[in-house]
Amino acid sequence: MEVRDAVEADAEALAAIVDAPADVMRNVVHDRTVRVAVRRDEPGPNADVEAENAENILGFVSFDAREDTVYVTQLGGTTGACERLLGEPIRFATNERMTVELFVEADDGSLRSAVEDAGFDREGPGPSFDGQRTVKYRLDPKRRD
Numbered sequence: 578m579e580v581r582d583a584v585e586a587d588a589e590a591l592a593a594i595v596d597a598p599a600d601v602m603r604n605v606v607h608d609r610t611v612r613v614a615v616r617r618d619e620p621g622p623n624a625d626v627e628a629e630n631a632e633n634i635l636g637f638v639s640f641d642a643r644e645d646t647v648y649v650t651q652l653g654g655t656t657g658a659c660e661r662l663l664g665e666p667i668r669f670a671t672n673e674r675m676t677v678e679l680f681v682e683a684d685d686g687s688l689r690s691a692v693e694d695a696g697f698d699r700e701g702p703g704p705s706f707d708g709q710r711t712v713k714y715r716l717d718p719k720r721r722d
Contacts, residue, residue: 578661583611583637590634594653609639609650612665614658638662642675649679656687663695671718680704680711 583591588602591613595602605611614635636654640647647670652659670677680703681689692714693699703711 578614578616578635580612580614580661583613587613587634591637594637595651605639609641611637611639612662613637614654614662636662638665640666645675647675647677656691659688659691660694667716667718677716679714681714683710683712
């Protein structure tokens with residue numbers, strides 16, 4: 578699995594992961610820091626007719642920073658991809674001496690597990706989005722040292 582910057586051409590795949598319109602995801606790619614986890618397919622016997630650099634997007638994370646906090650605005654994909662992708666905002670926060678916060682749907686056990694495995698502490702209930710309850714998570718890299 579590799580992690581790279583998202584590009585506009587990824588919008589359709591990202592939209593499918595989070596069930597959002599592709600136009601919205603194009604805006605996210607332009608307005609936020611977005612990283613994608615990809616699995617590159619090994620070239621087969623017909624590599625000359627297969628798409629160049631064929632890859633599968635396994636997940637993505639978007640985040641932005643304000644004042645002293647990095648906010649993870651979207652996270653989706655396979656559990657393994659989410660665990661790996663959380664390292665991106667954590668590294669940024671560590672380098673800038675900031676904390677990281679995110680909200681996870683209360684019913685999404687696999688995503689909550691990935692967040693907790695990455696070292697985030699549950700801070701309590703978060704706001705509801707479209708009738709979905711969320712849980713607020715926070716990580717302070719300075720306290721991990």
